[in-house]
Amino acid sequence: NAGVTQTPKFQVLKTGQSMTLQCAQDMNHEYMSWYRQDPGMGLRLIHYSVGAGITDQGEVPNGYNVSRSTTEDFPLRLLSAAPSQTSVYFCASSRTGQGAGEQYFGPGTRLTVT
C-alpha cells in the first residue's frame, strides 16, 4: 500500500491565484482530513470528511474548499491564495469508529504564497 499520498510536494503561488492540493489514500479509510502547520502553532484542522459526499469544517476553514466524491480522494482547493496561507499542508486518513481515531499522515505539501 502507498498509504496517504500528496501532490505536489512544493508549490509557489502568487497572491490571488487558485490551486488544488491533491490527497489520495489506498487504505479504504472513511475519514480524511486536512491540516496546516505553521511554525510554533502545531497542526490546525481545516476541513474533514467522514465519508464520500460528507464534509465539515474544522478550526480554520476560511479560504479553503473541499469535496469528497470518492473514498480515496480528498482534494483541498485554495480559492484565491493569500500570503497568510503560506504553510505546510498535511492530509491524513483513518478508519472511523467512535471518533477520528489513529491518523495516517501524508508527507505534506509546502506552499508559499508571494
Added chain:
Amino acid sequence: SQQGEEDPQALSIQEGENATMNCSYKTSINNLQWYRQNSGRGLVHLILIRSNEREKHSGRLRVTLDTSKKSSSLLITASRAADTASYFCATDGSGGSNYKLTFGKGTLLTVNP
C-alpha cells in the same frame, strides 16, 4: 484555539536517559493520542489512550492519562538519538465532535549521542 498544550516546549537529554513530556487540555475528551514528527516529515501515530484508561504501554513508550486533571504524559525510556523529533498530543471532542482532532504545539526532543 488549541485544545492540547505540551510542556516543555523543548527538551534536551543524553542518550540512555528517560524523556517525559506533558500535555494539558481544556475540555472533555473521548481519546488522547500522541504523534511524532521528524523534521520535514509527516506525523507518525505513536499511541492512543481512551478516556476510561489510565495508562498504556507500547515498547519504550508509556502514556498516562488523568482526566480529573485534564492532563497526559508521554514517557520515552532509554532514549536513542533516533528519538530526536517533535512530539504532539492530539485530543478529540472539541466543539462536541469526536471527529475534530486538536493538536498541541509540540515538544521538541533532542537526544544527544
